[in-house]
Amino acid sequence: MGEFSAQWLALREPVDHAARSARVRDVLLADLRKRHGEQLSGLSILDLGCGSGSNLRAIAPHLGGQQRWCLVDYDDALLDAARLALKAWAHVVVSETTDSLQIMYGDRDIEITFRSADLSGDLQTVLAWPADLVSASALFDLVSRQWVDRFCDALRTPLYAVLSFDGQMQWEPEHPFDQTVRQAFCMHQATDKGFGAALGPSSGRYLCDALKQRAFEVTIDKSPWQIEDLPSAFHDMLIDGIAHAVLETGSLGEADMDTWLAYHRRASLCLIGHDDLYASVP
Template sequence: MPGRDDDGGAMGASGGFDPGWLRLRSAFDDPARVERLTKLFAGSLPENPRLLDLAAGTGANLRYLAPRLGRAGQRWVLADHDRVLLEAAGGEVARWRQQASALPFEWECRQVDLVRDLDALDPAAFDGIVSTALFDLVSADWAERFVHWLAQAPRPVLFTLSVDGRLAWAPEDPADDEIRGWIEAHQATDKGFGPGLGRHAPSLLAGLLAERGFDVFTAESDWNIGPADTAMHGALLEGYRNAALEIAPPDRADTIEAWTQSRLKDAAQSGLTALVGHVDIFARPR
């Protein structure tokens, strides 16, 4: 899944996402996730569930969900195209499991190109399917292809932390609207799946699932980044700067740079807060 994370994260040397960025964002992902939808997903699973995590990265979904599912004998497949991230996932999960050793589960990492080889995965082999921060990166065509694939053997799904276009900083800056526009334009570029859905992902995916006979539940799962979160502000601002510079004409570069430096100064002085809007989706076959 080449490209930049729509939340601003940079790519790593492998062409995928930097494991350091994934580690940083997990501290904001976990509080943002919607507990009610997690419980609905858990309640839809059998006692010994087989679970597939698409675009699993370093295994953050497993580490968050496994202790909350209330199911023994969980068996996880972490699927991602990026070998470097999957290798990191093995270490991250192993270290985490040392602190959660009483939890009975198995896991394996599987390198899968979701663009070319989605059909190599069989939805019937799993009892539930999850993914985090994937669907705002994909195209409408790929989302339709995915839902068609899922409909072959409908399973409960939990898709978390898709951006929905809400992005705000306090205090406000006169250039905020322009920067948001460039970020949104960048989100619509090809991240390896075709033109990205960006902020349209939650509504389009929910609609496709409903059309295929799923009951669909959605809820906002926002990042709230406070004045003390200087590392996160810095990572996001640099990511947004780079995205804007890729999209904007050269004569807007000075405005983008000035905005970035002003915001970085605010963050360094603990004078900046930000809201990054996301949506979680739980869907189950009727």
């Protein structure tokens, strides 16, 4: 679950897209129309921790005919994966250079720049790049309170932050170890992910409060993964990742963890909670 391989990101993308809060997205679109006109054309979007470009594929079809995206990640392999995935998603590849791509998706003309940056150290520089919207998916549960405070102090544009883990985790049918696994995984999520002690499941609440303290108008809503088509490669990779994290905490031994894994590979429902958030600038 915390592994950012191209394979994992590809498996989770349809689940992510289905989970996104329509209410938060509608607030985002309404606010952008007030600021930029009904057509929403010509917008520049800065996507932080872009992974394989899933955020662009989720949002771009709702925006105007002309779009400029800057995809930022620290992992060059993920930037390469984003380029390949976007070329496969596009209806037409118009042009391509070493650090950019222009595609058509329907009548959307999308210019994409790929930028490598370490958000733990280059945050101020990255947020100074021109943008009408900053977006991020599954990022804020990885960062620290101090990083969020610096981010909010520097933010000058609306923010669309989706799929921050909120600590909710359940399966049907239940297993006696479920609560122990959930607590251990939440504990693991709060360890250092490269930005200091991570906010983990408290990230949505903390980000919301930090933005409100700086006069942003914030809309927040739940966006849970609801996985019913089981078993699946996505679910197998999800519970394997959870088990790996739990074993690192020492909360369960390998034999108990194997029992839990075998039981939930036959689950009929898996629900993993997230928060989606939109913040409008004062």
